[in-house]
Amino acid sequence: MHILTADEMKKIDDSTSKEYGITSEVLMEQAAISIYNEITKNFNKNTHFLFVLGTGNNGGDGLATARLLYNEGYKNIKIAIIGKNQSELFKKQLKTIKKFGFDNFIEINDDFKNHVSVADCIVDGLIGIGLKGELKKEMLEIINIINSKKRGKIISIDIPSGIDANTGKVFGNAIKADKTITFGSYKLGHIFFPGREYSGSIIVAPLSFPKKLFSISHRELVTRDMIKKLLPKRPKFSQKYDFGNVLILAGSAEFPGASVLSAIGAQKIGAGLVRLITPCSLSSSVLEHEPGIIYKSLNKDKFSLRDIDVISKNIKKASVIVIGPGLGRSNETMQFVRGVVENSKGPIVVDADALYAVDALTLRKNIVLTPHVGEMQRIVRTDEIEIRQNYEYTEYFAKNKKATIVFKDATTIITNGEKTYFNITGNTALSKGGSGDLLTGIIAGLIAQGLDVMKASIIASYLSGRTAEIVSSEKSEYYSTPLDIAKNLYRALLEVMND
């Protein structure tokens, strides 16, 4: 499913109307029917509704929904309208609902708090994708009152009012919805925090937008369907060399565990051969965890440039190289990273400490960088909030450097600067040292099986997140560890395969 900016949505709306003759009035009626259907699934005719509406088309959707409910015998409906500049469609909807005999409009006065507190369901149609800048004071006060409500449900039309549809940023404050019903496709504000949290559960009502118009966007949500299509095939008439050879250059005396998780990740996702080379011997044997891994230590503290000669055969044979997890950041090691990248033409996953060498590397499309927030911030040299909420930085960086980036966060961005995918599986079970090392191994294991770096990164992000959800539903987000995720990867895999 594509993920849209507010402008892209407006363009699609425009083309649907001008090129296909399906007018905004028709789309608004469809939007209202979708909201009506959702509401009537969960509430009955005794429900006390309060529609809190702005005077744009988001408010227009609200008026049309209230009218549909009223017409079907839902009599406990109140409508509060905030604002002066009524859009054309809003004006029409206001006339229409009055024609149906509805007249229970309430004022925003001292009684408003009581109306809010007695409502079983508040429908928020204050502002949709038309939000401009910081909220005006009056709007802010109304949102504060609605959010302080102790009981009942809040349903937002299109996007919680106060959330920027392009970034998920909160402008002053925003409605904390239990559910959001949006139209056509997700907007970026639904999938980036804090907007993602304010949206509650999200329902996408298709309306009559022609599907092909959505290709205006180069951004997509990673879905189970997508993963099912992308998973590499495992033909029966094959052997280990058909599933690739992963070379992992990782670890140091200080961080022995990271390399093990990467190796296990590559092995568990189905790579034919996984070879782990660490500078020093690991304190706990990788072989105890996964005897199938081929393991060698160079018996030294850390990697340095001259080790390239020792491992050059392995570099040549590898279908993909992982470099970075637990490597350390000494100058010698950074030279080693550079040497490995220069000595290989194949795909490389550059992670963790190896990301410190990025400025000195000549990147290319089949090199994937997998920074977390701190690493990304350092690479693009901007502050944390900016980088977490501005996917365009990441896209620009990928394009500029001609590399593929997996920017790991609660919403992960996977981009080569031309196409961008957002993964939203996962939870705080992954907010633990080692989750990224595991992810890196899974990405490499998929590249080894013949996928390009984008596809491999999409699948790996989805599967590690989904496995975290499955495992933590039994063991809690506190208890689940990266090793638990690695050992349960099969469950997310089977879920996708059997879907």
Ligand SMILES: NC(=O)C1=CN([C@@H]2O[C@H](COP(=O)(O)OP(=O)(O)OC[C@H]3O[C@@H](n4cnc5c(N)ncnc54)[C@H](OP(=O)(O)O)[C@@H]3O)[C@@H](O)[C@H]2O)[C@@H](O)CC1
């Ligand atoms: N696109 C589609 O395909 C379809 C779109 N549809 C619907 O249309 C919606 C978009 O409608 P839209 O463009 O009229 O804008 P909208 O979200 O109502 O916002 C404008 C209102 O917000 C107010 N306001 C803004 N900023 C503010 C601030 N900072 N602080 C305070 N107030 C602020 C602004 O007030 P003003 O600035 O004018 O005083 C005005 O009243 C979309 O979300 C969806 O629900 C559906 O019908 C189905 C098809």
Ligand SMILES: Nc1ncnc2c1ncn2[C@@H]1O[C@H](COP(=O)(O)OP(=O)(O)O)[C@@H](O)[C@H]1O
């Ligand atoms: N709250 C969260 N929700 C979803 N995914 C998360 C969350 N926190 C972390 N993750 C994921 O967990 C992984 C953490 O990676 P990273 O910070 O590099 O770990 P490490 O370097 O310790 O191995 C990333 O894939 C990230 O997207």
Ligand SMILES: [K+]
């Ligand atoms: K809204």
